[in-house]
Amino acid sequence: DSGVTQTPKHLITATGQRVTLRCSPRSGDLSVYWYQQSLDQGLQFLIQYYNGEERAKGNILERFSAQQFPDLHSELNLSSLELGDSALYFCASSVVGSTGLAGGGTDTQYFGPGTRLTVL
Amino acid sequence: ELKVEQNPLFLSMQEGKNYTIYCNYSTTSDRLYWYRQDPGKSLESLFVLLSNGAVKQEGRLMASLDTKARLSTLHITAAVHDLSATYFCAVDRRSRGDKIIFGKGTRLHILP
Numbered sequence: 432d433s434g435v436t437q438t439p440k441h442l443i444t445a446t447g448q449r450v451t452l453r454c455s456p457r458s459g460d461l462s463v464y465w466y467q468q469s470l471d472q473g474l475q476f477l478i479q480y481y482n483g484e485e486r487a488k489g490n491i492l493e494r495f496s497a498q499q500f501p502d503l504h505s506e507l508n509l510s511s512l513e514l515g516d517s518a519l520y521f522c523a524s525s526v527v528g529s530t531g532l533a534g535g536g537t538d539t540q541y542f543g544p545g546t547r548l549t550v551l
Numbered sequence: 552e553l554k555v556e557q558n559p560l561f562l563s564m565q566e567g568k569n570y571t572i573y574c575n576y577s578t579t580s581d582r583l584y585w586y587r588q589d590p591g592k593s594l595e596s597l598f599v600l601l602s603n604g605a606v607k608q609e610g611r612l613m614a615s616l617d618t619k620a621r622l623s624t625l626h627i628t629a630a631v632h633d634l635s636a637t638y639f640c641a642v643d644r645r646s647r648g649d650k651i652i653f654g655k656g657t658r659l660h661i662l663p
Contacts, residue, residue, distance in 0.1 A: 433593070433595075473653060473655055473656070474594075474639060474641075474653040474656070475653070476641075476650050476651035476652070476653070479645070486645075487645040487650060487651075488650065489650035489651060490650070521593060521594065523594075538582065538599060538643075539596050539599055540584075540596055541596065542593040542594045542595070542596075543593060544592075544593050545593050
């Protein structure tokens, strides 16, 4: 158990709908990351938040948005869903958030169990 | 655009043997990660490599980084069945305004 929790575990919805995925980081971790894993695209980094602020952006679509709240949990909102959005969505957390080497630390990320999203 | 290539993509090997997984990337990066994923499970961080010549070992796994060659290796020593999993490398360029890019993964099957 990594200490990172994600809800829900499974989500089935229809095209055009909107869903929200939730992530609670490990106690003490300030950074939250979102990843998508699908057969077509493989593993993709979507976005990182550090202590409530967006820190790095990856392949996140404009239809998707995320935020990190004051209690450090994060939500990933997916809207206007398409069939191709079906995937596993992982959240990860880490202590450090600096993207630079000067930030120090190894930025080890601890992953949650994931949310499996199926768009029908 | 940064490309990360892992090879081999599939590997079946006997217990007790040694083997190496390679991760090549196309441009300068800040960190390189190795992850393990068991079937139907999440990812587990194995190593974070920060600098040229970095070598880290954990049990039968050893990872190294050659930034000049833009190459990282994950070496498996005396493989055991429990190491069967998919291994991913990922290159981190966030400090350069870029992102984290994953390789396609190496599916490792160790025969008992």
